[in-house]
Amino acid sequence: MTPQLTANKKIAIIGGGPGGLTLAKLLQMNGADVTVYERDEHKDARSQGATLDLHHESGLAALQAAGLMDAFKANYRPEAGYMRILDKAAKIQFDENINGDDGFNRPEIDRGPLNTILLESLAPGTVVWDQQFSSLAHEGNRIRLMFKNGTAVHADLVIGADGANSKVRPYITDLRPVYSGNMVLEGTVYDSANIIPKTHELLNGGKIFALGDSKTLVVSSKGDGSLVFYTGSSLPENWPRESGLNFSDKEEVTAWFKTEFAGWGDTWLELFENASGPFIPRPQYCMPLDKSWPTLPNLTLVGDAAHVMPPYAGEGVNMAMLDALELSQCLLNGAFKDIPTALAAYEKQMHERFAEVGKETLENTRWMHSPEALSIMVDFFSQAKKHQGSA
């Protein structure tokens, strides 16, 4: 039998998001010596974003391989598949639980519980918190990793899973994510049942897509009783700085919404007026499609670090987890003679997959922010419902 390529190797993963944690689990359960270095000070250092739908061929396939389907089934939210498409006046145009009766078509799970499932499946001490990666140096066949707090470690294989603004990426490629033209502004309302009961009812435990005037507003319920919402509109890349807005000032941001989304109903305004904590501007970037880089012998990327893309196809987390699955398979399945060859095979399929998924994502981003967005989306889901009904 071919010895595993990971035997006697120290593997370092930078970043403990869904991509990094899934990879750590898949490698560790197969005997690899793996450590995750995470920037956050501890598990609950920041509130985790909205609900994510996992797809059978990607996110769920990775959880299945990691032996975590039972944990997933105990934590997913069947009711969260409930989807309403509304116009800017908050009139319902489409209304359906798109997840089927058991909620398992594209089952939804909150980001917090997903991370918890992955974290709790790892051996104690696998994740080292408060380790913000700052730089690396190649030393012979090994890599020296330096962290902002002054500590340093050596590893034989390093995987950057440090998200959209990856600090590992520049050590691998000059390719940079390109601004998509779409700006997201994210906010949260806690205890929505009591604070904004009408919108809470409208959400029905699921998601709302509001479309109009070439803009979007997505509202998503969470299992902890809060809701997360985000606007999408066409704004310059440097708008967060140049707008002069103080994103911690609710009045200022609400006034901006009234102007930017002029003519939208009071339902939407209520979200801003009742939001807690700072709003987060998120310019949406996409890595160039159909581009790759020469594989390095002991350094690669997974997830957003490799191929950040806007959220409008719901693929980001699924691709991060599928990267983890495919990379672990290349390292563990005995088909490759050494780590560089395994990394080359992984990167080839990852680049090819992203070329397709990234294209679809950019197409979705464009039409969802076009004047015809509402009718396109309602038609799409109505047709899908008809097909489901006739299947």
Ligand SMILES: Cc1cc2nc3c(=O)[nH]c(=O)nc-3n(C[C@H](O)[C@H](O)[C@H](O)COP(=O)(O)OP(=O)(O)OC[C@H]3O[C@@H](n4cnc5c(N)ncnc54)[C@H](O)[C@@H]3O)c2cc1C
């Ligand atoms: C508003 C919004 C909505 C979205 N909705 C969806 C959706 O519905 N479905 C979907 O599939 N995807 C969605 N996404 C995309 C999804 O969140 C990402 O694709 C996914 O989280 C990528 O996982 P990751 O593990 O690669 O990176 P991340 O989740 O970004 O994790 C990266 C980790 O690395 C850590 N880190 C960063 N820098 C360092 C450093 N220097 N040193 C150490 N650690 C570091 C971070 O703290 C973090 O824990 C959405 C994104 C946004 C912004």
